[in-house]
Amino acid sequence: MDPYEGFREFVRGRQRSLMRTAYLLTGDAPQAEDLLQTVLMRAARHWRRLADGNPEAYVRRALVNEHTSWRRRRRAETPTAHPPDVGPGRDPGDQSLTRMALQRALMRLTPRQRAVLVLRYYEDRSVEETADLLGCSQGTVKSQTSHALGRLRTLAPELAELLHDVDPEEVPR
Template sequence: MDRNDSFREFVAGHQQALMRTAYLLTGDAHQAEDLLQHVLLKVLGRWARLSRVEHPEAYARKALVNQHISWRRRRVRTELPTADPPERPYSSEDSTVVRLVMRQALMRLPPRQRAVIVLRYYEDRTERETAELMNCSVGTVKSQAHQALARLRTLAPELAPKLAGLETEEAFR
């Protein structure tokens, strides 16, 4: 099996999970595709070395998070903020509405806080794994998660019961 075949096999096996992570980080399917494509090009450039490590998908996931944060820092702010959108009817029984409200609130978090929430709760990673992927300390992950959850409670008060208590893996599924 040559280098390109092993890389194609890697992409086929991990593309869906990496795309989901990219989408959760960006909140936009097109941006997620761009982010994933950019990162996969980086992975391909390092594939000779990465193909010999035990978990090359960990490198790809870490690159997704870092590239997303980097893009967010550089992005020119051309949109002007306006008042919050009008409130919509909400039923706590409707999981689709809960997911949409959660997604809207998640998209309003700063990139590092969003990355912590995505990695910790959507991907169900430990604090240590999240810290390794984000190249920071476990304490930073804890404080970022705490601040992000507090911000989510402020942005979407109707979700506060879901965000209370567990530091809430259930709210993100």
């Protein structure tokens, strides 16, 4: 019996989404690739156990944890001034400036704040799912979201239009 049965299909089906998450966490395409590869290698070793549960949730939580671990070891952030090339068929116009401003602002947040925003708003996860993935309480997710959005408003006032749609009932002020 193949110990990796189902793993290859999982990676093929989820790789793009997981890579986007890794990129949003790191802000650097090569670092994101390294982060995802590291996490997937660990997941492959434990695939038999993971396959019966929710492997995607495990991998996403591992991405956040591993990125945080890397940051603690390095103690230095290396944001990139140049985001990766946009793919074919994408509009590189006005949206590019917004994406670049958002990327720069995200890189100035703490790893935990960035992870909360990526999971909540980019991946459209609920407060409960985000808390579960990060291994913290729902209250922590809400407060980290509030702090992170406030910091984004300060760091990048040009993103006010993006940030005004946040439901005030969901995030305490």
